[in-house]
Amino acid sequence: MASPSGPALPHPPLEGTARIWGTVALSAATFMNVLDTSIANVSLPSIAGDLGVSSNQGTWVITSFAVANAIAVPLTGWLSQRFGQVRLFMTSVMLFVITSWLCGLAPNMTVLIAARALQGFVAGPMIPLSQALLLSSYPKALAGLAMAMWAMTTLVAPVMGPLLGGWITDNISWPWIFYINIPVGFLATSIVWSIFRKRESPTKSLPIDSVGLALLVVWVSSMQVMLDLGKEHDWFNSGMVQALAVIAVIGFLAFVAWELTEKHPVVDLSLFQNRNFWAGAVAMSVGYGLFFGNVVLLPLWLQQYMGYTATDAGMVMAPVGLLAIVLSPWVGKNVSKHDPRRFATIAFLVFALVLWMRSNFNTQASFGTILIPTLVQGVAMAFFFIPLVTITLSEMTPERIPAASGLSNFIRITAGAIGTSVATTVWENRATLHHAQLAESINQGNATATGILSGLSTSGMDSQQALAQVNRLIDQQAFMLAANDVFYASAAMFLLLIPLIWLAHAPKKGDAGASDAAAGAH
Template structure:
């Protein structure tokens, strides 16, 4: 069934609808990163390790990703406006419950539920916003929507750090209350009467069960891998087998079903396939760095949660400034050029960070994030345009849901992978560095003599040496990750040019195709 056709909004009603949908998206995406800089504090308050604290991020991401493919079925049963409003209100309620949690188990349970209700919000906000604008201004609508999805992950650490240092960590969840309620009320007022028709649809229960199993098993394996010594653990082996087997059956089942939970036939389109892979891998690398950089700044560089957030905040400056301009010009310029530019700037920033030394200045870290804002301004807009190009109007909701599912899932997986790579790399570098610390090493002997003159015991001296080696190891490990990130971004430039050119009309006002 084709999506509902409503006349475009105009005037103040269009402005308020845009604000409302943007606020809801901002609140949703904000929660993917707002806990990043508060992990140490939350873990300490709840009496768990920092690595267990990362489950607060991954539990939300995985449940969010799982819920996204259900959007189409839920829209058919409930209606897209009612579903969106319900999701926003439930998100607020669960945010309150997250803040009231007193142990890790309850917090993770509420974060999972929060992720589930958040799943339909992003694709629905995009679909509702596109219906508010004429087709000739679809690029501008996507640009406005993309501003929230690019700025929110950046504002998360800033806001989360300030609230953690100056109020308390539960307020990183309580803040969703006023934002969500305002967004729900404005959406109801401005979009009233624009509800989609409902119908009874079958649900692919087996496909959904297989999806939950393979995504859940994979995420638990990534989260618990280091703690259980990876494949030396029977638990990790069992999870890996479950993930592989259920994923294989999932692919077979979805390709043979009349009403699949995920429409995998979309991958027959070259632009959808290349664009989706590019945005999935690009977002994974970006989000992995977004998780480890605040942890590095706090645990190694001595930054507070507030400053760890502030030093990454400049990434949002050029994103906010340039996104509307990109939206106005995206139909005139090959979006593959914009995407290539984004990946090139991402690579430059990654290689720049790989040169950071232990005494790197705050301004250098901030400048690298400021430059990255150029990439963020074009990343989502260009790749979304490539992904949706050439698709029939009725397939766009399914396409939006599928690529958002893959992007969100990849971000959640990357949070676990990047922290694991960082910790494992630090262990490897620690082993290399300690090889030079011997009784026969002149620098070691000189350092020991200097500390001994201060009255420190041998045990204290070697404790200081070990702590410094640990710090240097973490820095060397994260620079390795920056190098890896830069190389991956360069590879993605080649991938995006495997897509077909996006056809453009000379008269956009008469363009009947969705961009």
């Protein structure tokens, strides 16, 4: 029901135990959402194996969630005004619980991907609405503290995700990485309803840009399916991949043309007229795509070719948030006092250093050697989100900040899905090249190769078994070298992004955009 005309009075801040429990419930829902972006990473080999598909197809579990989530983010503003923030948040959490249950029950990869896409779509409003409800629960003087507490959950989740996902996969079964959302979701929903049901935001009927939304779904979905299927169908030698590419391009051009002329666009493309917005949004999105692609690639390599269990791979990935948790409050406190372009530059330099360190891995790398770059990466994460969102929003007027935050998040999440597909595709292609080059050296003229084959024959293997064993060793080397190539190229791309940051104007010290950055950083 629409609220009466005239401005609605804001609800007073919560006090005492209501504020504490409200914060806990909202943070738990956010934690559950962010956890699901990382918990499946280390479980991909087990999921792919159980459902009888390749590891490349297993990455669709990640990309389907990300793409659907990205499509839902721009709709949050319209949905919250139409149905109310509290009702929309409650509905989003409960649908997230139901789709999590469906993910765990999935009998095959097709059903799992469909359930993950639904899960990603219904999860879209959860994070922005948890921020909005949390900020309404605190007085303005404590807004910074509220967002710092909220941000801690989004930093702890990437630490817990790989550890929890690995342990569950090794000790129970992978469906339980989805089932654990059910009790958390029910608990968060019941607490939020008891505290916030009388604090509903005013609602009003607004037109929905249905044509723009349909075009958005068409071009984003076509592009992502093209990226996911291309590596299995020889890319543009496949008529299906060509058709998807054409649909994606035409859909994108039609989407841009429509949105630029629509009175109530689902995505406000006029925001790109602002230099700080496009420079910050592009730098953050490309950087996030590189980061997320490598976050998916590393546990795949460790489990498939280094003999790591899902738990061990999770332990390697988990420390990524430790230094981020320590440094993020300091960055958030000081980003308005210093030039955020300097902070963002530090983030990209550290990301480049981390990936360069990984590009020197070999098949003999110890657990500690692989762990160190992950630990250092926490520094980059702390200096990445808040400064870049500060730059992106620094020249936005208050009424345009929600649209700008929604659009930048849409681009970032989409870039993460693209980064996953591109990283795994390049990894496979480079591994094929390295395998061919290494296999050429296995001949009678190579003393090392003949010595290895002779040793294997002496141990009781026939010639076919010996060659199969050598092929496995070549596979391990080829995929290691391919991973090194991806890490090295990613490091170079992070360095190339630094000049883009400096195309933006320096935000004024103490700019309002800095405080809004904390709210939109994740």
